[in-house]
Amino acid sequence: xxxxxxxxxxxxxxxxxxxxxxxxxxxxxxxxxxxxxxxxxxxxxxxxxxxxxxxxxxxxxxxxxxxxxxxxxxxxxxxxxxxxxxxxxxxxxxxxxxxxxxxxxxxxxxxxxxxxxxxxxxxxxxxxxxxxxxxxxxxxxxxxxxxxxxxxxxxxxxxxxxxxxxxxxxxxxxxxxxxxxxxxxxxxxxxxxxxxxxxxxxxxxxxxxxxxxxxxxxxxxxxxxxxxxxxxxxxxxxxxxxxxxxxxxxxxxxxxxxxxxxxxxxxxxxxxxx
Amino acid sequence: xxxxxxxxxxxxxxxxxxxxxxxxxxxxxxxxxxxxxxxxxxxxxxxxxxxxxxxxxxxxxxxxxxxxxxxxxxxxxxxxxxxxxxxxxxxxxxxxxxxxxxxxxxxxxxxxxxxxxxxxxxxxxxxxxxxxxxxxxxxxxxxxxxxxxxxxxxxxxxxxxxxxxxxxxxxxxxxxxxxxxxxxxxxxxxxxxxxxxxxxxxxxxxxxxxxxxxxxxxxxxxxxxxxxxxxxxxxxxxxxxxxxxxxxxxxxxxxxxxxxxxxxxx
Amino acid sequence: xxxxxxxxxxxxxxxxxxxxxxxxxxxxxxxxxxxxxxxxxxxxxxxxxxxxxxxxxxxxxxxxxxxxxxxxxxxxxxxxxxxxxxxxxxxxxxxxxxxxxxxxxxxxxxxxxxxxxxxxxxxxxxxxxxxxxxxxxxxxxxxxxxxxxxxxxxxxxxxxxxxxxxxxxxxxxxxxxxxxxxxxxxxxxxxxxxxxxxxxxxxxxxxxxxxxxxxxxxxxxxxxxxxxxxxxxxxxxxxxxxxxxxxxxxx
Numbered sequence: 001x002x003x004x005x006x007x008x009x010x011x012x013x014x015x016x017x018x019x020x021x022x023x024x025x026x027x028x029x030x031x032x033x034x035x036x037x038x039x040x041x042x043x044x045x046x047x048x049x050x051x052x053x054x055x056x057x058x059x060x061x062x063x064x065x066x067x068x069x070x071x072x073x074x075x076x077x078x079x080x081x082x083x084x085x086x087x088x089x090x091x092x093x094x095x096x097x098x099x100x101x102x103x104x105x106x107x108x109x110x111x112x113x114x115x116x117x118x119x120x121x122x123x124x125x126x127x128x129x130x131x132x133x134x135x136x137x138x139x140x141x142x143x144x145x146x147x148x149x150x151x152x153x154x155x156x157x158x159x160x161x162x163x164x165x166x167x168x169x170x171x172x173x174x175x176x177x178x179x180x181x182x183x184x185x186x187x188x189x190x191x192x193x194x195x196x197x198x199x200x201x202x203x204x205x206x207x208x209x210x211x212x213x214x215x216x217x218x219x220x221x222x223x224x225x226x227x228x229x230x231x232x233x234x235x236x237x238x239x240x241x242x243x244x245x246x247x248x249x250x251x252x253x254x255x256x257x258x259x260x261x262x263x264x265x266x267x268x269x270x271x272x273x274x
Numbered sequence: 275x276x277x278x279x280x281x282x283x284x285x286x287x288x289x290x291x292x293x294x295x296x297x298x299x300x301x302x303x304x305x306x307x308x309x310x311x312x313x314x315x316x317x318x319x320x321x322x323x324x325x326x327x328x329x330x331x332x333x334x335x336x337x338x339x340x341x342x343x344x345x346x347x348x349x350x351x352x353x354x355x356x357x358x359x360x361x362x363x364x365x366x367x368x369x370x371x372x373x374x375x376x377x378x379x380x381x382x383x384x385x386x387x388x389x390x391x392x393x394x395x396x397x398x399x400x401x402x403x404x405x406x407x408x409x410x411x412x413x414x415x416x417x418x419x420x421x422x423x424x425x426x427x428x429x430x431x432x433x434x435x436x437x438x439x440x441x442x443x444x445x446x447x448x449x450x451x452x453x454x455x456x457x458x459x460x461x462x463x464x465x466x467x468x469x470x471x472x473x474x475x476x477x478x479x480x481x482x483x484x485x486x487x488x489x490x491x492x493x494x495x496x497x498x499x500x501x502x503x504x505x506x507x508x509x510x511x512x513x514x515x516x517x518x519x520x521x522x523x524x525x526x527x528x529x530x531x532x533x534x535x536x537x538x539x540x
Numbered sequence: 541x542x543x544x545x546x547x548x549x550x551x552x553x554x555x556x557x558x559x560x561x562x563x564x565x566x567x568x569x570x571x572x573x574x575x576x577x578x579x580x581x582x583x584x585x586x587x588x589x590x591x592x593x594x595x596x597x598x599x600x601x602x603x604x605x606x607x608x609x610x611x612x613x614x615x616x617x618x619x620x621x622x623x624x625x626x627x628x629x630x631x632x633x634x635x636x637x638x639x640x641x642x643x644x645x646x647x648x649x650x651x652x653x654x655x656x657x658x659x660x661x662x663x664x665x666x667x668x669x670x671x672x673x674x675x676x677x678x679x680x681x682x683x684x685x686x687x688x689x690x691x692x693x694x695x696x697x698x699x700x701x702x703x704x705x706x707x708x709x710x711x712x713x714x715x716x717x718x719x720x721x722x723x724x725x726x727x728x729x730x731x732x733x734x735x736x737x738x739x740x741x742x743x744x745x746x747x748x749x750x751x752x753x754x755x756x757x758x759x760x761x762x763x764x765x766x767x768x769x770x771x772x773x774x775x776x777x778x779x780x781x782x783x784x785x786x787x788x789x790x791x
Contacts, residue, residue, distance in 0.1 A: 029632030030632060107546075109550070110547070111551050115548075118773075120723070120726040120727045122731050123742070124765070126734070126746065126761065127757075168354065169360065169362065171336070171353075173382075173383065174356050206641035210731050213643065213735050236647045236648050236651055240645065240648060248636070264411040
């Protein structure tokens with residue numbers, strides 16, 4: 001019998017070259033965009049206040065990097081994002097498992113989730129501030145509340161979608177309930193759970209920035225609102241560029257993580273989020 | 275190879291019904307009775323939807339008994355267990371594990387020491403012809419290879435009984451033919467009781483010593499036909515006894531297949 | 541009907557729990573006023589007209605922004621799928637802005653258009669463009685090759701095909717994109733009004749909170765939450781109506 005394995009992985013060098021190729025294509029369009037920005041800003045069609053040239057904005061970002069405020073701000077925002085996000089993962093996956101296994105949990109939480117999903121939950125920020133005060137706890141709580149939803153939904157769907165043949169096969173080999181959950185069902189549901197996580201992290205970032213804008217203080221959001229109040233348009237645009245870069249890195253990082261963790265998965269292409 | 279007269283598997287008056295998410299309750303099996311001898315190769319043949327897989331899964335302990343009883347070695351079936359190994363049509367390999375760790379999973383609950391488990395896994399991987407692919411993931415394997423891995427995994431924990439649910443149904447015709455011959459080889463080397471579910475008449479006659487024909491839903495055993503003759507002849511598929519047997523069984527199955535078609539359309 | 545009651549009864553249980561916890565002061569009554577108190581305060585807001593004026597303002601801003609994003613975003617997405625040069629020019633932009641938190645645009649819109657309606661509409665428009673464009677793009681791209689070819693063979697011009705074949709088969713993706721945009725519109729509307737605004741529900745919430753009228757604040761928050769939920773449900777019904785022809789095919 002001479003059937004050979006289907007895929008042969010291309011050499012590392014070849015793959016690196018392909019990755020560079022892709023990067024070059026994307027990069028060139030971004031560069032074109034930045035050039036267009038610079039030209040348009042300096043053209044006089046709009047004032048330098050309305051649209052500061054990219055070079056001025058870059059200068060500001062550099063200055064902030066040198067004097068350290070850039071890192072403090074990004075660091076704080078990321079700290080709030082990640083703490084809230086990790087909490088959301090723990091709660092979300094835990095709740096998802098409970099809902100997939102017990103009808104009671106399913107009955108109780110299903111309307112909460114399906115009603116809560118389309119709600120602008122950020123409207124509850126004033127309530128959260130009322131409960132937890134004006135510091136990080138409120139920001140993190142808001143992030144967790146928002147990020148939990150896609151994770152719970154993805155976990156429930158993933159667990160419910162595990163093929164019964166897989167489960168029966170494991171039981172055939174003597175697996176007990178607990179082993180079944182951890183050794184079979186969660187790994188089988190992992191691709192879908194990972195998708196939920198990939199949706200939740202950008203949401204966590206958005207909400208973190210928003211809470212900072214609403215509550216002030218340090219962090220990229222707070223910094224931007226501050227700049228806006230002082231009519232510092234360069235500061236505002238600097239914030240936009242910073243967040244865009246951070247957001248992009250975060251999403252890309254997750255996509256790479258997914259590919260690493262799901263090497264075995266048939267759908268080896270990540271869901272199309274950047 | 276001696277076949278004892280002791281009936282290892284006894285199915286008596288078994289019925290099964292279920293309620294699909296939409297619609298009325300369905301009677302899947304009605305008063306099914308069957309006796310399987312130790313180390314016999316029995317095929318369950320019938321049209322789609324006749325309940326043959328249902329019967330298999332009840333013997334396997336995955337579906338509850340509604341009426342009747344199923345005895346294995348005199349004891350009633352009480353849930354799934356490693357004495358009855360199942361091979362599924364869609365392989366049921368854990369996609370996140372390699373071939374080797376898949377096979378090892380079934381051995382984890384045996385009391386064997388680690389080194390022995392690894393050696394045993396390797397033996398079976400080699401036996402099914404996948405030597406060299408132990409560290410591949412299922413997504414890297416072809417359909418035939420995946421099924422071989424699934425068979426290796428089931429054989430590794432040494433069940434007395436093999437329950438196979440149309441295991442070659444998802445493979446292309448050529449691979450299927452090759453796998454059938456492989457399976458017979460393996461069975462001759464490590465004799466076990468096999469219940470093999472299929473809707474393919476020729477496959478049933480080629481592989482099995484006896485073929486139980488099931489009627490369309492609600493499933494009943496319509497007839498049990500003897501199909502044990504010398505199959506080591508490479509041209510057996512064209513030999514007169516073989517072709518006659520296939521005709522005989524096709525005659526039994528044809529009406530049921532038509533009935534199954536009609537009931538699906540309504 | 542009964543099934544719906546059973547399904548949503550946990551919410552009723554939560555409401556009852558709220559009332560009991562607040563009534564027995566298990567939590568400070570400023571942090572969690574009794575539901576009954578919230579209800580009365582809400583009625584006051586309603587009768588005084590405050591709720592309706594602000595709600596109207598918010599819905600107007602969000603609605604106009606959303607409409608603009610659909611009217612401009614959908615054709616843009618289809619154009620990207622249909623004409624390669626447009627795709628090459630615009631898709632890196634789309635990809636670059638996709639992971640960017642849209643709320644980051646709030647300060648910019650304020651700098652450009654101040655505190656009033658204009659900045660909110662612009663924000664919603666910019667933020668909602670993305671899901672609509674991406675939805676339209678995906679939908680147009682995946683319109684069944686077979687349908688396109690058969691229209692071609694019947695002599696349809698490229699433009700005609702766009703209208704007769706691509707648009708209908710892209711509908712599900714476009715409508716889904718709009719659904720995402722709808723939720724996003726609510727979020728952007730609320731967030732921007734909470735932070736910087738003149739009037740609007742978000743602003744009302746902030747003002748009531750700063751004022752210490754927490755029961756009324758709860759009422760306003762629940763109103764916004766409910767509006768978002770209701771909008772999504774209504775839109776879903778509309779979507780099902782629009783896509784009814786798809787269902788008929790499944791026997």
